Amino acid sequence: MNYNDRFLRACRGEQVDRLPVWYMRQAGRYDPDYRKIKEKYSLLEICRQPELAAEVTMMPVNKLGVDAAILYSDIMNPVASIGIDFDIVAQVGPVIHNPIQSAADVERLKPVDPEGDLGHILETIRILDAELKVPLITFAGAPFTIASYLIEGRPSKSYIRTKTMMYDTPEIWFALMDKLGDMVITYIRAQVKHGSKAFQLFDSWVGSLSPRDFKRFVLPTIERIYAELSDLDVPKIYFPGVSSGELLPCLRELQADVIGLDWRVSMQEGRRRLGGRFAVQGNLDPYVLTGPMEVITREAAHIMDEGLQEPGYIFNLGHGLFPEASLDKLKQLTEFIHSYSSGVLAKQ
DSSP, X not given: OOOOOHHHHHHTTOOOSSOOBOOTTOSSTTSHHHHHHHHHOOHHHHHTOHHHHHHHHHHHHHHHOOXXXXXXXXXXXXXXXXXXXXXXXXXXXXXXXXXXXXXHHHHTOOOOOHHHXXXXXXXXXXXXXXXXXXXXXXEEEOHHHHHHHHHHXXXXXXXXXXXXXXXXXXXXXXXXXXXXXXXXHHHHHHHHHTTOSEEEEEOTTGGGSOHHHHHXXXXXXXXXXXXXXXXXXXOEEEEOOTTOGGGGGGGTTOOOSEEEOOXXXXXXXXXXXXXXXXXXXXXXXXXXXXXXXXXHHHHHHHHHHHHTTSSOEEEEESSOOOTTOOHHHXXXXXXXXXXHHHHXXXXX
């Protein structure tokens, strides 16, 4: 099989002949074929059909030529297995029908059962492992980000209920972190067992915390997750989400391989704050894609010039693709990243 392993090599800090690229939310509503599928099925309905979920996962690999696939799923999928009742509501996001408000609410949460409750997701991974010629990235939502939905009841901009629990009843907060940490560890281990070639922990909203609060309330659980998964022989990625540049120095002891950066910190500065310990991934502002191609390629070239100064760099966005993004521009961008980076690397 002609297997493209550039992404895996870059995660390990090894030399590559051209820069690997994939995009967060690369299977999504910017693709007209995906929009047709969504006319018939909801996100969760697609996830429950392994053949269809695998098809959607492979769409950007086939159409854009990216160097990795990311499982079509949702960070909320394992949450149903532990006893949370929720819906994914259009234009809103996760809406929780039994939010976490007390110690009793935390106590009733069950251990996740991947084989019993999430067998459809594991079957999707098995299908993709057999068919893909690029690595499959699987993922989980990080405990803070999941907790923010469970406590607030829906997406929030202020996280007032979440922070109130942290400050007012820390014993409930840490009990919830422990249960969500266990959920992530069990879920990721099952993903790798069934064919995942790398995993990413999405902590999309943890940038809402100060470094001091992050170190006290969140980092111990993140460190435990990566420590307990350190025996897995696959690249381990942590994406601390948007506005997380001030948190990067806190991550220097994390047993991860790759740290994802958002667009508010440069590749050079991100590496400096991380102590040069990790490969890095990112970090084009997704909304640069609204501009003409000469602007998109100019910004991408600037990021690559910084990222390629050291081995261990994967091109990505600083957050996920948005529905209005252009499929044609993404295809052109992917081709540009490959051609531009191969020229730079040939001269090194």
